[in-house]
Amino acid sequence: MRHLDERISDLVDDRLEHDERDRALVHLTVCAHCREAVDLERDARNALRSLPDVAPSEKLLSSLLALAEPGEPLPPAPPSSATPAPVAGWRPRDSRPPSGPSGARPGARSARRVRAVRVVALGMCTTGAMLILLASLGSTGNSPGTPDTPVSVVPPLEQFTVEHARSTGGLPFVEPASLLVTTDSSTGDGW
Amino acid sequence: MSLGNRVGHGRTGGLAALVVPVLAMPLLVGALAVFVQAVPATSRDVGDDPWAVQLLRQSAAAGEHVSYSGTQYVSTWSALTQSAASTSAVVQVRHAAGGQTEISLHDRQSAILDGRTASRWLAGEDPADLLLGAYTVRVAGEDAVAGRYTTVVEAFRSDGSVAARLWLDRETALPLRRESYTTDGYTLSASAFVTIAIGGPATCCKTADGVDPAVDSRDDSMLRWDDIEDLREDGWHCPGSLGQGMDLYEARRVGDAIQLSYSDGVMTVSVFEQSGWLDPDQLDGYDTADFDEGVVYTRPGPPARLTWSSDGRVITVVAEAPLDTVRELLEQLPPDPVASQEEKKDGFFDRIGRGADRVGSWFNPFD
Numbered sequence: 001m002r003h004l005d006e007r008i009s010d011l012v013d014d015r016l017e018h019d020e021r022d023r024a025l026v027h028l029t030v031c032a033h034c035r036e037a038v039d040l041e042r043d044a045r046n047a048l049r050s051l052p053d054v055a056p057s058e059k060l061l062s063s064l065l066a067l068a069e070p071g072e073p074l075p076p077a078p079p080s081s082a083t084p085a086p087v088a089g090w091r092p093r094d095s096r097p098p099s100g101p102s103g104a105r106p107g108a109r110s111a112r113r114v115r116a117v118r119v120v121a122l123g124m125c126t127t128g129a130m131l132i133l134l135a136s137l138g139s140t141g142n143s144p145g146t147p148d149t150p151v152s153v154v155p156p157l158e159q160f161t162v163e164h165a166r167s168t169g170g171l172p173f174v175e176p177a178s179l180l181v182t183t184d185s186s187t188g189d190g191w
Numbered sequence: 192m193s194l195g196n197r198v199g200h201g202r203t204g205g206l207a208a209l210v211v212p213v214l215a216m217p218l219l220v221g222a223l224a225v226f227v228q229a230v231p232a233t234s235r236d237v238g239d240d241p242w243a244v245q246l247l248r249q250s251a252a253a254g255e256h257v258s259y260s261g262t263q264y265v266s267t268w269s270a271l272t273q274s275a276a277s278t279s280a281v282v283q284v285r286h287a288a289g290g291q292t293e294i295s296l297h298d299r300q301s302a303i304l305d306g307r308t309a310s311r312w313l314a315g316e317d318p319a320d321l322l323l324g325a326y327t328v329r330v331a332g333e334d335a336v337a338g339r340y341t342t343v344v345e346a347f348r349s350d351g352s353v354a355a356r357l358w359l360d361r362e363t364a365l366p367l368r369r370e371s372y373t374t375d376g377y378t379l380s381a382s383a384f385v386t387i388a389i390g391g392p393a394t395c396c397k398t399a400d401g402v403d404p405a406v407d408s409r410d411d412s413m414l415r416w417d418d419i420e421d422l423r424e425d426g427w428h429c430p431g432s433l434g435q436g437m438d439l440y441e442a443r444r445v446g447d448a449i450q451l452s453y454s455d456g457v458m459t460v461s462v463f464e465q466s467g468w469l470d471p472d473q474l475d476g477y478d479t480a481d482f483d484e485g486v487v488y489t490r491p492g493p494p495a496r497l498t499w500s501s502d503g504r505v506i507t508v509v510a511e512a513p514l515d516t517v518r519e520l521l522e523q524l525p526p527d528p529v530a531s532q533e534e535k536k537d538g539f540f541d542r543i544g545r546g547a548d549r550v551g552s553w554f555n556p557f558d
Contacts, residue, residue: 151466152468153466153470157498157507160445161509164450164459164509171318172319173366174454174456174458174511175265175371175380
C-alpha cells in the first residue's frame with residue numbers, strides 16, 4: 001500500500017474528508033513508517049504552537065504601511081491581442097458572516113429594500129404605460145375599420161332605404177313604394 | 192291608414208294640392224276594386240298560362256322601347272305591423288325608353304330610378320324570370336285603367352294564394368296597375384296610374400351635357416358573382432337566395448356596407464351587411480323583438496326595416512315583402528345571443544387585445 005506522504009500534514013491538521021481520513025487511519029495501524037512521520041508532524045506543530053507571540057519591529061510596520069501609499073503611475077495596458085493573464089478557476093471561500101435576518105446589517109437591509117421597491121414600482125409603471133398604449137391603439141375611435149376589427153356600427157337607415165328604392169328601379173313589376181319615405185337627400189338632380 | 196302623410200307637410204304650397212290627392216286615392220282604390228273581378232285563389236295550380244307568360248315578358252321589356260309620363264298613386268303597408276299604418280302618395284312619373292325613370296313627389300322631391308341596363312344583373316337574362324320562377328301565372332280577365340284597356344294577370348304562390356295582380360296595357364304591355372299581397376290576403380302594396388300619356392321626349396333624367404353621374408358612380412360599386420365569391424371568402428355572408436323564390440339580382444358596395452338586393456319579381460328585400468357589431472345604446476327610435484336568444488331592432492315603416500348583429504356583421508334589412516322571407520334570413524343569420532352582445536362591449540381589456548393585435552400586425556411580414 002502507498003504511504004501517506006503529503007497527506008500526513010492534512011491528517012494532522014484534520015483537513016481530510018471523512019472517508020479519506022478513515023483510510024489514512026487504517027493505514028497507520030499497519031505502517032510503522034507513516035506512524036513515525038505523523039508523530040514527527042504532530043510534534044513540530046505542537047512546538048510551533050507553544051512559541052510566544054513575536055511583536056513586529058517598527059521598521060517592518062513602516063515598510064508595510066508605505067506599500068499602501070500611492071505610488072508611480074500604472075504601466076500602460078497590454079495590447080488587446082495579448083494573451084490574458086491566467087486566472088485561477090476558483091475563488092476564495094466567502095469569509096463574510098452569513099446574510100440573513102440575524103446577520104444582515106440594518107443599514108444594508110434597508111438599502112436593499114428601497115432598491116427592491118424602486119424596481120417593482122418601475123416595473124409597474126412600465127407595465128401600466130404599455131397597457132395604456134395598447135388600449136389607445138385598440139380603441140375603436142382611431143382604429144381603421146378593417147373587416148377583422150369589431151367596431152360599433154349604427155346603420156344609416158335612411159340612406160339604406162334610398163338605396164333599396166334605387167335598386168328596385170330595374171324591376172318591372174315592383175312598386176316604387178319605398179321612395180315615399182325617402183328624405184330630401186334622395187332628391188335627384190333630374191334633367 | 193294615414194293617407195297622404197307626405198302631403199301634410201305643406202310642401203306643395205296650396206290647399207287644393209293637399210286635399211285632392213287625399214280624397215282621390217281612396218275613391219280610385221274603391222272604384223278599381225269594384226270593376227275588377229277577383230279570381231278565387233283555389234281555382235288554380237294547373238301550371239303557367241302561356242298567354243300570361245308572353246304578356247309578362249312583353250311587359251318586362253316594355254320600358255326599353257316605350258316612353259311615358261303620368262300621374263300615379265302609390266300605397267304601401269308595413270309587413271311588420273300588418274295594421275292600418277301605411278304610406279300613400281300621388282307621384283308624377285316620367286320614363287324615357289331604354290333609360291331611367293324619374294318619380295317626383297308633389298313637384299318637389301324627386302328620385303331617379305335606373306333601368307336594368309344600368310346594373311349588373313345577377314338573376315338570369317330577363318327580369319320576368321324572377322316572377323315566372325317564383326310564381327304560377329295566369330290571365331284573370333280584362334279591365335280599364337286610366338282610360339286604357341288592360342289585361343289582368345295574377346301570380347299565385349304554391350299554396351294557391353294570390354301574390355300579385357298586374358294590369359298590363361293591351362297596346363304597350365306596360366304595367367298600369369299593380370297590387371301585391373301577403374299569404375293571408377293582406378295588401379302589401381298597390382299602385383295605379385290615374386293618368387298616363389304614352390310617348391314623349393326621348394331623353395329623361397339627363398344632365399345638360401347628357402351624362403348622368405348617378406349611373407357612372409353606380410357602375411364602380413356594382414358587384415359581379417366573382418366579387419361576391421371573394422367577399423364570401425373574406426367572411427361576408429352574401430346569401431344567394433332568401434328562400435321562397437327571393438333570389439339575388441343585384442349587389443354593390445354602399446360605403447362600408449355591401450348591399451344585396453333580392454326579389455321574386457313582385458316583392459323586394461335589400462340586405463345590407465356591415466362589419467362590426469350593433470351597439471344598442473346608440474339606437475334610437477327602434478322597437479325590439481326577440482328571436483331565439485338574440486334581439487332584432489325594428490322600425491315598422493313602411494318599408495319594414497330590421498337590424499341585428501350576427502357573427503361579427505351587422506345585418507340591416509329593408510323589406511317590401513312578407514315577413515316570412517325575413518324569418519328565413521334570420522334563420523340563416525341568427526342574431527347574436529344577448530350575453531354575447533354584452534361581452535362585445537368596448538371595455539378596457541377589449542381595447543388592449545385589439546391594440547396588441549395591431550402591434551403584432553406591424554411586425555407580421557405576411558399581414
